[in-house]
Amino acid sequence: MSSSVVSCSETWGIWPCSSSLGGSVILMAMYGRIVLFGANLIAEGSEQLCEVLDAGLIGGLLLPVLGALPDTLIVIFSGLGGAPDEAAERIAVGMGTLAGSTAMLLTIGWGGSLIVGRCNLHAGVSIDERLTRKYDVVNTGATADSLSCINAGAMLLTAIPYMVIQIPASAGDDHDRRVALVSVFVAFIAMAAYMVYQLRSPEIQRRRKALAHSAFMHHLAVQRASALLQSATFGFSARRTTSGNGSVTSSDSQRAWDLVDEDGLPNDAALEGLFREVDKDNNGMIDMDEFMDMMCAITPSDEEATHIEGITVKPPSRGEVALLFAQLDAGPGTPGSAGRGSARSMSHASDGAITLNEFKRGMGKWLREHQAEMQRTKIAATTTAKSGRFALPPGAVQQALLFEDEAVEFPPHSDDDMGGESENNALIGSDTSTIHLDTAPPSHREVVLKAVCHLVAGTVVCAAASDPLVGAVSSFSSAAGLPPFYVAFVAAPFASNASELFSSLAFAMKKKKKIFSMTLSQLYGAVCMNNTLVLGMFLILVYTKSLSWTYTAETFVTLLLILLVGLLGMSAYTFRTWVGIAILLLYPLTIGLVVFLKESLGWQ
Known part of the structure; x- marks a missing residue:
């Protein structure tokens, strides 16, 4: 009886594990709930920081760096220890996680944020917190600012490290350590350039706003x-041109x-x-x-x-x-x-x-x-x-x-636009007297300190629970007889990128232009971190382990999504709801494309 039991290894010696199908499902739900709790902490801390700091800086730099930590840890752990052949097999899970993470952010994250953040459109611009045409996919949508368009362009530029390693591999040179080393330097240089740009972007936005007003x-x-x-x-x-009947005639x-x-x-x-x-x-x-x-x-x-x-x-x-x-x-x-x-x-x-x-x-x-x-x-x-x-x-x-x-x-709210709010006001009374609080509002220092505590706690929780969640997902794939790569591509990103996904949707639900712009900046920034920090760590493992670059299918799908969504983000400020639905549907198509490339065409 003992020989028929497949043992499992507890993650870090403290997280429970299971090799059975039912046990894996229960653990997936438990670890997923923990990751969701951590993501909510990050979202709450981010919203607090937005009250005292520039929203573009928070959404474009801080959140993506924090959100990239789980992916980075998964990549590092996937390549530690073992012989080169074993490392190559295990590191493929890390690459599947990286490609799946980018696909999830640019489809479910981007499209879902647009759908939940949609508002009525007027003159091609969304009206904050006003949604009366809930089922109209043409005359509703969300509007971002010019800074999010620039961030979309930055996302396109940070995809260069993929091409640096992929182009020689496509030409047959997939085992050159020098190419891998150059790609590492390109990835981290791109990350540094992106960070410098984010630090300067608030001033760029202020200048663009001043020029537009002028x-x-x-x-x-x-x-x-x-x-x-x-x-x-x-x-x-x-x-001078009035005729006899009193009318005004035309004059050359x-x-x-x-x-x-x-x-x-x-x-x-x-x-x-x-x-x-x-x-x-x-x-x-x-x-x-x-x-x-x-x-x-x-x-x-x-x-x-x-x-x-x-x-x-x-x-x-x-x-x-x-x-x-x-x-x-x-x-x-x-x-x-x-x-x-x-x-x-x-x-x-x-x-x-x-x-x-x-x-x-x-x-x-x-x-x-x-x-x-x-x-x-x-x-x-x-x-x-x-x-x-x-x-x-x-x-x-x-x-x-x-x-x-x-x-x-915009025009003032009408009763119809308020969606019944005037009726509710009539029911609760018209007393709008000001309520005076006995306590003073918190200082900026207190807000920042509280926000940092939320961010650190959320990041620790997500990082601690992501690895055992991936382990539970892997056990589920073994028990269900599914290929581990596809499980890594589909399921692992929901653990490693839960913070970006849930915080983006939570932000977008505020239904404000400024918040939606920050949401897109956060998503673009998360992909930029995937393209630089996470990919850079992955390439370090490829270099140190002398591994071949055999990830053409993952790279092609990743670059295709980055190009499509990046060009879309640069082409307009306002996106109608039907665009979000179309982007959301790209996720299952992306999975199908990966399966087709790997199984039918044999891309490695």
Whole structure:
């Protein structure tokens, strides 16, 4: 009877094991629950850090490094000890775990985060915490920021170490230790470069946001100037072209009052007319108050109307108008202003007044920017058909929404959009008085300390439970008669990458653009760590054990997924729900592709 019992080895001498099918299932459930507990600790600590630190830094650097530890440990343990032939057999489990981990993150993690984080879409941008069309896969989705697009590109670049080792292997040189050593250096150099980039990325994001806001203000200035000029032109034309029956007839001279000519270039005559309209005191210069009137003294409908129904454009603040004024009041003096001093004519400094030449030069530049943006978005290059006034470019408004710019806002919530929330408020009463707490909120230091404790505890729990969980999965594969590679590819990643998977889904469920951007950054960063840190450790084992690189199928599937999802992440900010469903379905297709390549084509 004792000879028929297959013994098992307790992991680290403390974790129980089983060689039976039923016992393996029970242990898988137990260890999986422990890993889930650790993942929840990491997610909670990460959310606390987001309150005091930059979300892009947390999602792009810290979480991926922590999440890569279980995979790294599995790879290291898979290659320790044993003869070269035995090491080659055991290290294949580590490679299956690495490839399966990347596949899971880029399919279940990416697609699942989009599905659970979907919101209503308006003007191509998701509206935070608003989901009333739950079963609409076209008009719902999630929006990320430009930084997540850059992180997707970084993920593509960190895939280079795979190609460094795979290309010579595909050419028949699969046992060159020098190639493995070069690949190790490339992997860790790529990891260092990625970390440096992540440390600098918050500043990059701030600069991109500032540039987007500045461009939006330029478009707004063009729109306000056009509205003012058209309003003045209509009154002028009405006085001179009114027919006997009181109607206003068309006039060929109307074109002279458009800000752009037939070729879409700035119209000097119209700009001069606009200058005279803004220059209320007729002293040949525009001061700050006059420019403020041009930007703000328009009818409320002109101030808030855009080409996108429902989106409100707020009037610019005096500070924003002052920045625009300074940009116009920055050029050299005009030839006609020599009487104001030769120093003024040779200087580029501001003097608190905008001359005609400065106005034409600055507004002409903004008009060209406006026309280029309208052409890029395939909108009419000159004016809108109804009002004859310039519209704000859709791309500029969308950028403002993406960056959560205070210059624009979504329409207020309606009862339908609130999904019954107003009814609930009526049931519980309308008392919204402020509750004053006796205790002061925790300091930043306390928040960071608590978050670090959660992160460390979660990482320790995940690392401690991942290895016995993989052991339980391997016992299950033996008892069920399944190939161990496929079990490693399918089951092991759910243990080693549970922290990224569950924390990503938990973050995405917040249904906010900022959080969804961090979620994608976390997933891209986890894959970057797989491509650099985990692969680098794997390549060290290949080098030290003098093993052959016989992982073409795993490498091909990994690179294919990285290329597909990376290009998708770089191509857009907003992803509709159906895209998430399609990406989610790639996971079983990926497993099928690995089986086909290894079993049917014989790829090793």
